[in-house]
Amino acid sequence: QxxxxxxxxxxxxxxxxxxxxxxxxxxxxxxxxxTWYRQVxxxxxxxxxxxxxxxxxxxxxxxxxSKSGTSASLAISGLxxxxxxxxxxxxxxxxxxxxxxxxxxxxxxx
Amino acid sequence: xxxxxxxxxxxxxPGASVKVSCKTSGxxxxxxxxxxxxxxxxxxxxxxxxxxxxxxxxTYAQGFTGRFVLSLDTSVSxxxxxxSSLKAEDTAVYYCTRDGYTSCSSTSCFxxxxxxxxxxxxx
Numbered sequence: 001q002x003x004x005x006x007x008x009x010x011x012x013x014x015x016x017x018x019x020x021x022x023x024x025x026x027x028x029x030x031x032x033x034x035t036w037y038r039q040v041x042x043x044x045x046x047x048x049x050x051x052x053x054x055x056x057x058x059x060x061x062x063x064x065x066s067k068s069g070t071s072a073s074l075a076i077s078g079l080x081x082x083x084x085x086x087x088x089x090x091x092x093x094x095x096x097x098x099x100x101x102x103x104x105x106x107x108x109x110x
Numbered sequence: 111x112x113x114x115x116x117x118x119x120x121x122x123x124p125g126a127s128v129k130v131s132c133k134t135s136g137x138x139x140x141x142x143x144x145x146x147x148x149x150x151x152x153x154x155x156x157x158x159x160x161x162x163x164x165x166x167x168x169t170y171a172q173g174f175t176g177r178f179v180l181s182l183d184t185s186v187s188x189x190x191x192x193x194s195s196l197k198a199e200d201t202a203v204y205y206c207t208r209d210g211y212t213s214c215s216s217t218s219c220f221x222x223x224x225x226x227x228x229x230x231x232x233x
Contacts, residue, residue, distance in 0.1 A: 033217040033218070035220070037220070043226075044205055045220070047222075051214055051215045054214075056213070088155060090155070092217075097169075098172065101154050101155045102154070
């Protein structure tokens with residue numbers, strides 16, 4: 001199964017801007033609609049970004065996303081302690097008829 | 111508000127069956143597809159499949175055919191996941207999610223999630 005590659009961990013200090021990447025070696029991720037989810041351990045994931053760069057209502061504009069070539073990125077600015085969570089990217093792959101997920105990036109706020 | 115409420119954790123022996131429910135409320139049940147995902151301990155998310163709320167027709171992801179059955183009862187706005195012949199490797203948290211297609215600019219997204227149901231398979 002094709003997968004999306006994410007770094008297992010990332011960290012930053014309060015107020016910093018951090019970026020989490022999501023790449024797919026087998027194809028151009030730019031042709032897919034990328035979704036991002038945030039999961040606090042022990043709880044269900046929550047939708048953070050849809051359609052590659054759009055935020056659902058209620059998601060602060062500190063969260064932004066983009067994509068280019070074989071990678072997509074989630075940026076969190078003004079890092080806060082409550083941003084500590086696991087972040088997953090995902091795409092629907094029409095050719096596979098399958099959702100493809102990244103392995104997740106654990107964000108630590110130092 | 112939109113809610114997906116799943117049934118509680120279960121401990122099952124290998125070879126047994128389990129049925130997880132996902133009761134929805136706060137939206138038109140037939141308006142949104144329901145998906146099921148699995149998350150093994152310490153692992154990422156796997157998509158298991160989805161069910162069409164209008165036809166009841168399920169679609170299964172590779173690796174989730176045979177022992178896995180998706181169904182629904184529209185009269186109570188509830189979706190179900192049944193797993194038979196349970197194996198130790200089925201131990202995981204199972205999530206139902208709504209595909210918020212119309213809420214996500216006509217792209218698929220999992221916009222609402224159940225709280226998850228832990229299925230533990232152990233003798």
